[in-house]
Amino acid sequence: MRVLFVSGNREKLPDAVVPLGLLYVMASVSEEHPNRLLDLCFEERPMEALKEGILDFQPEVVAIGMRNIQNSDYSGTSNTIDYYAELIETVRESTQVPIIMGGSGFSVMPAELMDRLRPDFGISGEAEKSFPELIHALESDSDVSQIANLHYFDGGCKKSTPAPREFLEMSEIRRPDRSLVSSRYRSEYGIESLQTKRGCPLRCDYCTYPIIEGRIGRTRSPADVVDEWVDIIHENPDLHHVFIVDSVFNLPRKHAKDICREIIDRGVQTPWTCYANPLGFDAELAELMAHAHCAGMEVGSDSGSDDVLKRLRKGFTTQQIRNLHDLAEKSGLPDCHTFLLGTPGESFDDVLRTVEFIVDLNPFSAILMAWVDDYEALDPVLAKERMVLREKVLGLLEEHKKEFPWWSIPSIGVNYDANLFDVLRSNGYHGPLWQHLRGLSDNRRSRSRIVS
Numbered sequence: 001m002r003v004l005f006v007s008g009n010r011e012k013l014p015d016a017v018v019p020l021g022l023l024y025v026m027a028s029v030s031e032e033h034p035n036r037l038l039d040l041c042f043e044e045r046p047m048e049a050l051k052e053g054i055l056d057f058q059p060e061v062v063a064i065g066m067r068n069i070q071n072s073d074y075s076g077t078s079n080t081i082d083y084y085a086e087l088i089e090t091v092r093e094s095t096q097v098p099i100i101m102g103g104s105g106f107s108v109m110p111a112e113l114m115d116r117l118r119p120d121f122g123i124s125g126e127a128e129k130s131f132p133e134l135i136h137a138l139e140s141d142s143d144v145s146q147i148a149n150l151h152y153f154d155g156g157c158k159k160s161t162p163a164p165r166e167f168l169e170m171s172e173i174r175r176p177d178r179s180l181v182s183s184r185y186r187s188e189y190g191i192e193s194l195q196t197k198r199g200c201p202l203r204c205d206y207c208t209y210p211i212i213e214g215r216i217g218r219t220r221s222p223a224d225v226v227d228e229w230v231d232i233i234h235e236n237p238d239l240h241h242v243f244i245v246d247s248v249f250n251l252p253r254k255h256a257k258d259i260c261r262e263i264i265d266r267g268v269q270t271p272w273t274c275y276a277n278p279l280g281f282d283a284e285l286a287e288l289m290a291h292a293h294c295a296g297m298e299v300g301s302d303s304g305s306d307d308v309l310k311r312l313r314k315g316f317t318t319q320q321i322r323n324l325h326d327l328a329e330k331s332g333l334p335d336c337h338t339f340l341l342g343t344p345g346e347s348f349d350d351v352l353r354t355v356e357f358i359v360d361l362n363p364f365s366a367i368l369m370a371w372v373d374d375y376e377a378l379d380p381v382l383a384k385e386r387m388v389l390r391e392k393v394l395g396l397l398e399e400h401k402k403e404f405p406w407w408s409i410p411s412i413g414v415n416y417d418a419n420l421f422d423v424l425r426s427n428g429y430h431g432p433l434w435q436h437l438r439g440l441s442d443n444r445r446s447r448s449r450i451v452s
């Protein structure tokens, strides 16, 4: 069956990212079914490109990957849903073949997106097993109801099958073919994406990651990960940075240490970034990461209030955030902490306490985000309600934004805009922007008026 894979994502902030998930799904059918990738990221006129792609390839199935629901600025003022609706309309105008959706954005709210976007099928979560099964069922016109995590319409009625009993074994998943994507990801953005495991065992209240990847950590062998890394560098000698896309790199901690040891032993020197958690962090890991050329870690610290951390079920305390920061600083490992301001149940006083905590912690960098619920994209009443506290939070950040030149505040464009990113890249800066903010700032010692 001829499958046209469409990567709908056009977001370029903070970087344009290779459609790694879609490449994994493509690899799962590449030998059995003729297929083609149509990546809309750099297309000037995506709808035209889609029409032409369909006309040219004459697919028997169109598979659309939806990575993001929200836009990147976390202001809650725009989302990608209307854009995906237009993509689907464009496919329908061009061909009668079935449309299958999937991807991390789709997986966050599959039922709602099936209603709103009306593709023929949707697959939530990892799709390397379900997708080939669905293609096979479509080809042989057989029953689809045994395929895991499938969403579809039966006589106009929406149906969803249960999640699989077990997630996939990482060693059995075929490697993504990165040669299929535009070289602009490397030449303009300089970052590649690499996965060392899937799954996060923690249960943070708001988090959608385990819906996508499951809760059981499924690790790849360090040798296999670094083999892939070496191949990436070999194919792209100018590559500047690798982003490890694992939900949390250091859980399990032993696996993270083994990956670092393998990187060190094999002499790989590409700077890299990952997500890390205060749980599962210790002095040895900090040292190993620094020796393995980790250029920085992003930590979802979320709040400076122990009550809020408890409510969010983060599983760590503010003291553990401080411990991580101290260990990182000692090893020369830059840490950037993400804070979510105004999560459900949070008061403005809690928000103030968090901002004071960040000032006191003084991490290498911090990203402050006014909380936006994914469901706001579908529910204008909820969006309006949530906007009240958000506007107060944004007002506070606006007032103090000049005091912390090494913080990023995406919602109000502080150290998070396309022009700044372009200037930095053209001046040879690579990797996540926050890693350069301290160096760029000539006002490092400014203190906040928030804390007296």
Ligand code: B12
Pocket (backbone or CB within 6 Å): 009, 010, 011, 012, 013, 014, 015, 016, 017, 018, 020, 021, 022, 024, 025, 063, 064, 065, 066, 067, 068, 069, 070, 071, 072, 073, 074, 100, 101, 102, 103, 104, 105, 107, 108, 122, 123, 125, 126, 127, 128, 131, 191, 192, 193, 195, 208, 209, 212, 213, 243, 244, 245, 246, 247, 374, 410
């Ligand atoms: C790493 C990461 C980043 C890194 C990426 C670095 C890099 N160079 O790749 C950075 C920090 C840059 C980033 C930025 C953003 N991210 Co991000 N990111 C992630 C994370 C942790 C992993 C993504 C990943 O690569 N996974 C590995 C691949 C293999 O998995 P996958 O894409 O899910 O693919 C599987 C399935 O989804 C499915 N699948 C994928 N495609 C398709 C297609 C079809 C047809 C089918 C059937 C199935 C299918 O099968 C795949 C293989 O199993 C996820 C959370 C998570 N754990 O999933 C968030 C996530 C994808 N990000 C998200 C968001 C919102 C963003 C930003 C918009 C936020 C921001 N303000 O920065 C930007 C957008 C960037 C961009 N250009 O698009 C959201 C998207 C959903 C949503 N809520 O909108 C997620 C899910 C996190 C969340 N909040 O819930 N991100």
Ligand code: SF4
Pocket (backbone or CB within 6 Å): 200, 201, 202, 203, 204, 207, 208, 209, 210, 247, 248, 277, 300
């Ligand atoms: S540690 Fe990160 S990925 Fe895991 S549940 Fe919490 S927020 Fe989600």
